[in-house]
Amino acid sequence: MHPNRQGHWPDRLHRLWRSAFAAVSTRQFAHELYTGLLVLPGVRAVLGARLSPADEVLVTRWADESGLSSGPRGLAADATELPSDPGEYLLPLAELTRRSPGMAARVAAVGGDGLLMTVFGVAESGRGLIALATSARESDVDELRTALTQVVELVVAADHRISEQRALEDHQALDALLAEASLRMDASLDIADTLRAVLRMVVPALADGAAIHIRRDELMVQIAAAHVDARRERLLAEHLRGGRWAGEPVVTGTARAVDGPYPAGLPVEVGLDTMTMGVLRARGRDVGLLTFFHRGQSDRRVSTRFLHDLAGRAALAIDNATLYEQRRHDVTSLQQHLLPAVLPTVPGLEFAAGYNAADHALEVGGDFYGVVDQPDGTVVALVGDVCGRGAAATAVTGLARHTLETVLAQGGPAPHALDILNRKMLRERISRFLTIATATLSQRERGEVLVETQSAGHPPPLVVRRDGSVEESGCRGRLVGVLPRLDLRPGVSTLLPGELLVLFSDGLIEARDADGGFYGDTELNLTLTRSRDLPLPAMVDALLAGSDRYHVNDDVAVLVVRNLGVTTLDRELPPDEMPGAVTDALRQLGHPAALPDHLLQFTAPCAITAKVSGDATWARIELTNPNGGTAWTELTA
Amino acid sequence: MDRTDSVIDDNLVLVVEDSEVDREAIDRALSRSHPELVLEFLPDGNTVLDRLRDRSRPRPSLMFLDLSMPGVDGYGVLSSVRADPTFADLTIIVLTSSTTSADIDRCYAAGADSYIYKPVNFALFRTVLQGAVDYWHSLPPSNALPPNAP
Numbered sequence: 001m002h003p004n005r006q007g008h009w010p011d012r013l014h015r016l017w018r019s020a021f022a023a024v025s026t027r028q029f030a031h032e033l034y035t036g037l038l039v040l041p042g043v044r045a046v047l048g049a050r051l052s053p054a055d056e057v058l059v060t061r062w063a064d065e066s067g068l069s070s071g072p073r074g075l076a077a078d079a080t081e082l083p084s085d086p087g088e089y090l091l092p093l094a095e096l097t098r099r100s101p102g103m104a105a106r107v108a109a110v111g112g113d114g115l116l117m118t119v120f121g122v123a124e125s126g127r128g129l130i131a132l133a134t135s136a137r138e139s140d141v142d143e144l145r146t147a148l149t150q151v152v153e154l155v156v157a158a159d160h161r162i163s164e165q166r167a168l169e170d171h172q173a174l175d176a177l178l179a180e181a182s183l184r185m186d187a188s189l190d191i192a193d194t195l196r197a198v199l200r201m202v203v204p205a206l207a208d209g210a211a212i213h214i215r216r217d218e219l220m221v222q223i224a225a226a227h228v229d230a231r232r233e234r235l236l237a238e239h240l241r242g243g244r245w246a247g248e249p250v251v252t253g254t255a256r257a258v259d260g261p262y263p264a265g266l267p268v269e270v271g272l273d274t275m276t277m278g279v280l281r282a283r284g285r286d287v288g289l290l291t292f293f294h295r296g297q298s299d300r301r302v303s304t305r306f307l308h309d310l311a312g313r314a315a316l317a318i319d320n321a322t323l324y325e326q327r328r329h330d331v332t333s334l335q336q337h338l339l340p341a342v343l344p345t346v347p348g349l350e351f352a353a354g355y356n357a358a359d360h361a362l363e364v365g366g367d368f369y370g371v372v373d374q375p376d377g378t379v380v381a382l383v384g385d386v387c388g389r390g391a392a393a394t395a396v397t398g399l400a401r402h403t404l405e406t407v408l409a410q411g412g413p414a415p416h417a418l419d420i421l422n423r424k425m426l427r428e429r430i431s432r433f434l435t436i437a438t439a440t441l442s443q444r445e446r447g448e449v450l451v452e453t454q455s456a457g458h459p460p461p462l463v464v465r466r467d468g469s470v471e472e473s474g475c476r477g478r479l480v481g482v483l484p485r486l487d488l489r490p491g492v493s494t495l496l497p498g499e500l501l502v503l504f505s506d507g508l509i510e511a512r513d514a515d516g517g518f519y520g521d522t523e524l525n526l527t528l529t530r531s532r533d534l535p536l537p538a539m540v541d542a543l544l545a546g547s548d549r550y551h552v553n554d555d556v557a558v559l560v561v562r563n564l565g566v567t568t569l570d571r572e573l574p575p576d577e578m579p580g581a582v583t584d585a586l587r588q589l590g591h592p593a594a595l596p597d598h599l600l601q602f603t604a605p606c607a608i609t610a611k612v613s614g615d616a617t618w619a620r621i622e623l624t625n626p627n628g629g630t631a632w633t634e635l636t637a
Numbered sequence: 638m639d640r641t642d643s644v645i646d647d648n649l650v651l652v653v654e655d656s657e658v659d660r661e662a663i664d665r666a667l668s669r670s671h672p673e674l675v676l677e678f679l680p681d682g683n684t685v686l687d688r689l690r691d692r693s694r695p696r697p698s699l700m701f702l703d704l705s706m707p708g709v710d711g712y713g714v715l716s717s718v719r720a721d722p723t724f725a726d727l728t729i730i731v732l733t734s735s736t737t738s739a740d741i742d743r744c745y746a747a748g749a750d751s752y753i754y755k756p757v758n759f760a761l762f763r764t765v766l767q768g769a770v771d772y773w774h775s776l777p778p779s780n781a782l783p784p785n786a787p
Contacts, residue, residue: 024665027672059673071648071673166669169760176758197736200754204768205761228772230745230752271776295775 012036013150020158024165026050027070029158033151034063037132040147042139044110047103047131049079050122058126064110064133078102084119084127088148090141091115107133116144120152123163128155174306177201181310185317195314196224202292204228206306209236209272209293213251214280214318220251220289227272227293235270236293247277247291257289259304264293271295276304278311282319290314332357334364338397343371346379348443348613350564352536356507356544356556365555366393366434367505368401372408377443380408383503383559384436385458396432399424400480404436414438414454415488418480422456425481433481437461437503439473439561441495447565447615449495454488456480459509459520463493464500466618466636468529497565498618498634500532504543507554511546519546533634535622536562564613564620565589572607582621585612586635591619593635599623602631645726646675646695650770651688653679653714654732655706659755663701666763671770682709686717689724697727699773701766704733704744712747719748728773 016036019029030048037046045064049057057076062069081100083089092114097104107115110133117131130151132144181198185191195212202210203226211225222240227233239245246265249255260276272293280288290311335357343351353369366386373379382404386396400421407417418436425433435458442450453461457479463471473491480486495501509520523546531542543558569585582595591614602608604625611622614635622632650667654660660678667674677697679685689696700718704711711731718724730751731744741752751769756762 025669025672027668030672070675162669170764172760173758173764176756176761180756180758180761193738196738197754200736200741200752201756201761201765204751204753204772205756205765206768208768208772228751228769229776230750233745295772 009036009040009147012039013154016151017154020154021161023158023162025162026155026159030061030070031068033155034061034068037130037147037151038063038065040132040139040144042135042137043132043144044112044135045107045133047075047079047115047117047129047133049076049129051084051127051129053125053127055080055084062106074102075106078106079129082115082117082129082131084129086119086121086127088118088145089116091117111135113137116141116148118148118152120156122156122159128152128159130155173205177205178306178309178313182313185313191318191321192223194317196226198310198314199224199226202226202310207292208295209233209270211236211240211291211293212288212314213291214288215286220253222251227270229271232269232271236266236272239266239270246275247289250277250279250289261294266293276307278304278307280311280315280318282315287315287318287322331364334394338364338368338394338401340370344373344379346371346373348447348564348567349379349441349449350536350562351381351559352540353557353559354537354540354544355558364391364394364397365389366397366432367507367555367557368397369503369557369559370401370405371559372405374408375411379441380414380438381441381501381503381559381561382414382436382438383458383505383557384434385505385507385555385557386434387432389555392432396425396430396434396481399430400434400436414440414452415486415490418454418456418477418486418488422480422486423484426484430481433457433479435479435506437475439501439503441501441561444494447497447563449563451491451493451495451501453491453493455491456486456488459504459506460491461504462502462525462528463495464502464528464532466496466498468532470525470528495561495563496618497563497613497615498620498636499563500528500539501561501563502528502543503559503561505555505557507556508543508546508558510554511556533620533632535630535632536560565615565618567611567613569610569612572609574606575604575608578602578608578610578623582610582612585610586619586621589614589619590616591635592637593619595621596633596635599631599633602629604629644695645698647698647774648673649675649677649695649697649699651677651679651685651697651700653682653685653700653706653711654703655681656703659703659732662759662762663766666759666766667770670763670767671774674770682706682711682714685709685714686721689718689721689727696724699728699730699770701730701732702749704731704735704740712743715744715747715749730769730773 016032019032023029034046037043048061050059052058057079060071060075060079062072062075078100093104096115112133113136114134115131116134119127119129122128181201184194184197199210199212209227213220213222225237225240227236250257257277257279261274264272264275266272273296274294276292278290279286339355351371357365369383371381384400386393403421404417407420436456437458438454439461440452444450453473453475455475456477460473460475475491477486477488511519527542531539540558540560544556568588569581573581579595579600602623609624614620617637619635624630652663664676702711702714728750730753731749732753732755734755736754744752753765753769
């Protein structure tokens with residue numbers, strides 16, 4: 001009887017075709033396929049297997065009246081004993097027993113007395129096997145052959161479609177990897193970290209191991225290695241570093257990379273047999289190496305074209321990051337040369353300055369600061385800000401600093417120096433302007449310092465009093481380089497010992513929080529009050545750091561001056577002599593306080609540098625040990 | 638039966654993943670690349686040890702473990718599973734969207750066998766999972782490093 005006339009077989013076959021063409025794997029229609037065959041007359045069980053080109057059994061399935069199972073124990077071994085050449089076979093139980101006793105036992109166990117099987121080609125040079133365990137008494141072999149032929153046609157068609165779909169998806173996976181890797185490399189300038197992440201995408205998607213080297217100081221340096229097996233990852237990295245691999249001549253520059261795959265030359269313990277290497281080239285220069293490693297039997301080798309594509313993108317990212325880093329270094333270096341390397345030492349005064357470059361900028365900023373000694377002992381502190389950034393602003397910064405410091409160093413008063421600079425800029429038709437604040441500090445009796453401030457369009461300096469209150473000096477004036485007259489109006493005040501003068505550029509007060517609030521409006525005074533007794537460099541750092549809530553969009557220059565008054569102790573002492581020396585120094589100031597307990601407990605193994613300064617009503621004690629440890633206090637009578 | 642007598646099913650894979658979308662993606666991916674595998678899913682890390690110690694069911698030979706999960710996270714699962722020598726032969730593959738060195742080092746220190754980046758693209762995700770399973774399933778036992786290997 002023809003199977004098409006047998007019950008529901010035509011319906012089942014029709015449904016099977018529909019299912020097979022909707023499936024993305026043969027597993028998805030396996031149940032329908034196996035149970036469909038199982039209802040054919042005389043069929044007691046259905047066996048299916050997929051074989052590799054090397055006759056390895058990759059997948060086995062068995063269906064009988066108890067259901068369908070995938071990979072039941074021992075079935076693969078039994079299946080290897082069956083014929084594997086394409087064709088149709090009818091194996092009676094006796095013959096089956098000779099070939100595969102295990103399979104014969106399985107057939108007999110379900111009441112079968114023979115195996116009707118067909119072996120056929122499937123995608124990727126593999127083979128498929130479908131076999132029916134039959135009872136000869138109940139079955140019609142011709143009908144079952146027809147059914148098997150129909151099923152094989154269906155399976156082969158579905159398998160080829162699925163394989164083509166997989167090939168397309170593999171291609172999509174490569175595209176996705178390139179896209180994601182490119183996105184990461186474009187979004188980050190930390191190239192080493194980014195390339196490490198790229199390796200994590202490559203392994204194990206495309207390779208069992210991978211490594212990347214980049215050129216640093218003319219040497220190829222391994223920056224990352226990845227292995228799908230965590231315990232072998234460190235082995236891989238160590239052997240690569242030790243030169244125990246076939247790519248070492250390329251790393252050392254004694255050989256050129258050639259397209260692989262070829263033996264990796266790694267010790268067996270690493271478990272990677274072959275490698276493919278791609279050179280990262282940018283602007284005609286080898287900037288790195290990208291290597292994929294595979295096990296011998298791996299079938300996931302990517303094309304050299306893909307490797308070179310990924311390598312090309314990585315090379316571009318390295319080149320961009322290198323250029324950025326070089327430019328950042330040049331900018332930092334130039335910026336440092338526009339600022340004084342050290343501030344002068346002036347008895348009774350302490351200076352500290354800091355500069356914060358805007359985080360988005362790759363150009364030299366126009367902020368500057370300086371301190372100039374004048375022949376009569378007067379000191380002029382200044383902070384300026386040239387409009388704009390880059391080379392043009394840098395040139396004006398150099399001109400301003402040179403002009404001002406030359407005039408001031410010769411004893412010229414600050415307003416005169418500013419006027420000369422203004423006229424020079426107008427005469428030379430310099431299109432940029434600048435703002436500047438100066439503070440001329442003259443020491444008076446009893447440690448007091450007279451301060452005269454000037455502001456040419458610049459934020460006026462601030463005075464921090466002993467009690468923590470903050471006052472703005474009342475100086476005013478016009479921008480430098482715009483109008484012939486600056487109309488400077490000075491501010492005058494007196495700094496008592498312990499009081500501070502703070503000069504800064506507008507980047508400090510214009511730092512904004514997320515709500516648009518200015519640091520200068522909300523927290524600057526509070527920060528000055530709270531940090532006024534810190535060692536001066538720490539106070540500058542506190543100002544530059546601002547608050548976590550604020551984002552500085554502009555360069556910031558800060559210069560702080562502390563009036564120390566009279567210094568009665570400033571030297572290195574054995575630790576046991578420190579308390580006595582500090583007590584004597586306080587006594588010389590006429591200050592009534594004793595050395596506080598927390599300073600008495602400050603110790604050092606060999607020596608302590610002790611500084612005491614102030615007057616009869618205010619004193620500052622600062623202790624430093626050779627390790628950089630510092631303790632301090634301010635005493636107000 | 639002693640706990641150590643549990644049968645290990647080489648084709649059984651335990652997937653510990655809280656995201657339903659990711660569970661579905663793993664199922665789709667592995668059913669296509671490795672139809673022979675039987676996948677068992679747990680939606681969190683709280684019951685992993687109970688499942689592994691369940692003597693009534695075969696033990697998986699491989700576990701995919703998501704790192705970021707509510708309750709006991711992947712690190713917690715890793716630590717507790719590796720603390721029990723009974724499960725020393727269980728291959729644990731960590732799935733995560735992080736590629737930072739610190740996270741990788743932490744997973745390796747906790748006993749992960751593989752660290753796998755979880756890409757957004759499904760085709761790439763399938764390829765990643767396939768690569769990991771291919772590696773661990775094809776590794777002959779004689780080629781395996783001892784657990785305390787460097």
